[in-house]
Amino acid sequence: MRLHQHITILSALIIILSAGDMCGQAVPGVDENIPYLMTFGKGGNETSWGDDDFSQTFFFTIPKEFKEPFFIRIYDPDVSGNTDEMNGYWDTRMLYSVFGGKGCYTFDKTSQGEDPVANYKSGVMLASRVFAVDAKYDEKWFTFGPFNPADGEYYKKWSAFIFKIVCDGIAGDDGNLYRYFLSKKADSNVPIEGANAFTHEYCFRMWNNNDTAYVSHIYPFIDSGCIYLKQKNFDWDNDGNFIVVSNVRKGQRQDISSEDNWIEGRFSIQPEEIGKSLDFRFYKRSDYLVRNNNVVISVENQYGEKLPFWSAPIGGVPVYKPKVKVIKIPPKK
Numbered sequence: 001m002r003l004h005q006h007i008t009i010l011s012a013l014i015i016i017l018s019a020g021d022m023c024g025q026a027v028p029g030v031d032e033n034i035p036y037l038m039t040f041g042k043g044g045n046e047t048s049w050g051d052d053d054f055s056q057t058f059f060f061t062i063p064k065e066f067k068e069p070f071f072i073r074i075y076d077p078d079v080s081g082n083t084d085e086m087n088g089y090w091d092t093r094m095l096y097s098v099f100g101g102k103g104c105y106t107f108d109k110t111s112q113g114e115d116p117v118a119n120y121k122s123g124v125m126l127a128s129r130v131f132a133v134d135a136k137y138d139e140k141w142f143t144f145g146p147f148n149p150a151d152g153e154y155y156k157k158w159s160a161f162i163f164k165i166v167c168d169g170i171a172g173d174d175g176n177l178y179r180y181f182l183s184k185k186a187d188s189n190v191p192i193e194g195a196n197a198f199t200h201e202y203c204f205r206m207w208n209n210n211d212t213a214y215v216s217h218i219y220p221f222i223d224s225g226c227i228y229l230k231q232k233n234f235d236w237d238n239d240g241n242f243i244v245v246s247n248v249r250k251g252q253r254q255d256i257s258s259e260d261n262w263i264e265g266r267f268s269i270q271p272e273e274i275g276k277s278l279d280f281r282f283y284k285r286s287d288y289l290v291r292n293n294n295v296v297i298s299v300e301n302q303y304g305e306k307l308p309f310w311s312a313p314i315g316g317v318p319v320y321k322p323k324v325k326v327i328k329i330p331p332k333k
Contacts, residue, residue: 025182025195027058028204029311034216036083036177036205037167038294041092044173048260049087050235050294054169056203057113057120059105059308060182061160062149063194069146071186072098072165075179078131081138085175085292092172093132098144099123099164104153113166114201114298114306121166126151130170143186160194175294177205198308206239206293210284219277219313220299222269227302230266231280233257234296240285246318248272251281277313 028034040046042054062070076083079092104123105111111122127144131137144165152161169176182197184190207214220229233242236256243251248270257263280297284290299307 025060025191025197025311026189027180027182027197027311029197031219031313031317032217032311033214034204034218035207036179038085038203038205039094039167039169039176039178040087040294041079041094041169041172041174041176043092043169043171044087046087046173048235049085049175050296051169051175051203052234052262052296053116055113055116055120055166056199056201057164057166058180058197058199059113060163060165061155061158061196061198062152062163062182062192063160064149064154066149066192066194068184069148070192071143071145071147071183072163073141073143073181073183073189075141075181076137076139077129077142077176077178078134078137079172079174079176080133081135083139083177085177085294087173087175090133090172090174092174092176093130093170094176095128095130095166095168095170096144097121097128097166097168098126098147099166100126100147100152100161102153104164105155105162106153112200112306113164116166116168123153123164124151126163132172141181143183145186196314197311200306200308201296201298202309203294203296206282206284206290206295208289208291210240210286210289212283214284216282217317218280218297218309219317220280220307220309221277221314222273222275222307223301224274225301226269226274228266228268229278229299229301229307230264231297231299232262232264234262235260236263236295237290237293238285239290239293239295241283243281243283245279245281245320246270246273247276247321249278250320250322276315277310277318279313279318
């Protein structure tokens, strides 16, 4: 793919050196300020609750220097209790599957998990488990592993092994709210230096709070050769504002979708944004509170290739730096 061919050595170094300092293995990431991932059961085939395809795929990258066993932990993996979203009564089952091996990420375009089609479960299955109503794991952690880093797919451009975890809503119609953590330990969240996580299509829950402290963020990385981006978002319920911020972009507003529909927006990339992350900021509307708003978003470059959203922004959180022009005023005669 052209996108990966354009990744430079510098980009790879940024990924390895900066991600671990920002706790990139928490999903959602600390800097994203997103409360939960969201996946609904496919039994009702109802997309208006904010999930377009009843499946979500994430990838973890582990630097090749890391040789110890590791674990993938899931917070609140069951579908019941205080956190999840009931639709009538609890009848939903979630299948979590972990994949590694050759082709886990690079087999073809569908292996990157935007949609649950074709080879979205490519690679070698390393673990799986189905959860339904289970008080044992309600608002508690479940742990997959241990895994050997060498069992992932080695990706030379990033000098890292890649693992994939897929959450499928295989039955029922309730909403599953959950989080992940890539950890050195089975019973606690201990980050791996240099690790990170990403997805190509993000389905998540917005905060049930419209205070400005509850702004959510996601961070696509802009690689060399990128001329423009096209973002697509789904079922935003006209809930507030979506703006794009970068080191040279103060805040460019994007259109957001309404109930159960997709909307697209396109914008050019500035030369100063290449090799850096953008900050997609999501502000909830302030005139009234939209509760339990679940949304979906993806972004692609001019070739139609999906860009990853990194849990820890590559190169750090972008900060707008206005250009200051100094004008010399001639002295009075």
